[in-house]
């Protein structure tokens with residue numbers, strides 16, 4: 001599947017995303033935030049995605065691909081699979 005242009009849900013920069021069935025959402029590549037995965041459910045919650053920004057930066061610093069999920073407790077960020 002080809003990347004499509006999309007604004008980053010965390011910082012709003014012009015980014016690219018690829019739909020991923022494994023992630024049940026998208027994998028974004030943002031010039032400011034880097035690469036991260038996000039569930040479609042979390043994508044609808046822009047405020048939560050912006051709060052996830054710091055956790056995403058921290059995971060990236062440790063060499064993980066951050067993955068943003070949303071469940072009943074709210075939005076969680078953890079190390080994702082590539």
Ligand SMILES: [Zn+2]
Pocket residue numbers: 008009010011012013015030031032033034
């Ligand atoms: Zn971004």
